[in-house]
Amino acid sequence: GIQVEQSPPDLILQEGANSTLRCNFSDSVNNLQWFHQNPWGQLINLFYIPSGTKQNGRLSATTVATERYSLLYISSSQTTDSGVYFCAVLSNFGNEKLTFGTGTRLTIIP
Amino acid sequence: NAGVTQTPKFRILKIGQSMTLQCTQDMNHNYMYWYRQDPGMGLKLIYYSVGAGITDKGEVPNGYNVSRSTTEDFPLRLELAAPSQTSVYFCASSYPQYEQYFGPGTRLTVT
Numbered sequence: 001g002i003q004v005e006q007s008p009p010d011l012i013l014q015e016g017a018n019s020t021l022r023c024n025f026s027d028s029v030n031n032l033q034w035f036h037q038n039p040w041g042q043l044i045n046l047f048y049i050p051s052g053t054k055q056n057g058r059l060s061a062t063t064v065a066t067e068r069y070s071l072l073y074i075s076s077s078q079t080t081d082s083g084v085y086f087c088a089v090l091s092n093f094g095n096e097k098l099t100f101g102t103g104t105r106l107t108i109i110p
Numbered sequence: 111n112a113g114v115t116q117t118p119k120f121r122i123l124k125i126g127q128s129m130t131l132q133c134t135q136d137m138n139h140n141y142m143y144w145y146r147q148d149p150g151m152g153l154k155l156i157y158y159s160v161g162a163g164i165t166d167k168g169e170v171p172n173g174y175n176v177s178r179s180t181t182e183d184f185p186l187r188l189e190l191a192a193p194s195q196t197s198v199y200f201c202a203s204s205y206p207q208y209e210q211y212f213g214p215g216t217r218l219t220v221t
Contacts, residue, residue: 031207031208031209033210035212041214041215043212045211048208097155097158097169098143098145098153098202100153102151103152
C-alpha cells in the first residue's frame, strides 16, 4: 500500500518562529489532508489539498503531486499551535482508506 | 450543523464485555468510516461504508462489527472486548473521494 512519511518527527520552537513540516508519499493520490491534533486529542481539519497551494491565516500548504510531497507552513507560531500534525492521503488505486503518516509533534515554548 | 458526533466520550470495559460506539453525521455524506488511534501513532481504518446497507472492512477489522441502516448513523460494535482494543476511536464522514471530517473521538480502556 501507499507509504506516508512525515518530517521532522519532533519540533520545538520559540513562540513567534516559523516552521515547515513535510509529508512525502509513495504513490499517486486523489486526496491529501493536513490535520492538527490538539493536546485534548481533537482532530482539526487544516487543509484539503491534493494539489496546489492554499492559505488560511498564519497557515499555508503546498502539494506538488507530481513529485509526491506536501509542505505545511506555520508562521508566527503561537502556543496554541502545539500538538501533532498529521498528513493523510487517499491513494488513486482502490479503496477509500486514508493512510496517515506518523505525525510531527510541534511544541511551541512561550 | 453539528458535524460528526460520537458517544460516549470515555468508557472503561472489562475483558469479555461488549459495547456499541455511536456515530452520527448531519452533513448528508454518503461515506462514513471508523478509525482507531493507538498511542503515538496515526489512525488506522477499521471499517467503512459507502452508503446505507453497504459496509466493508478496512485495515484492522478483527473484533469489530458495523451496520449502516441510515445515511446518518454508523455504529461500531465491539464483541468480547480485549486489552488490545484499548484505543481512541474516531468516526469520520465524507463525500466520495473528498475531504473527511472527524468526530471528537471515544477513549476506550479495556481492563
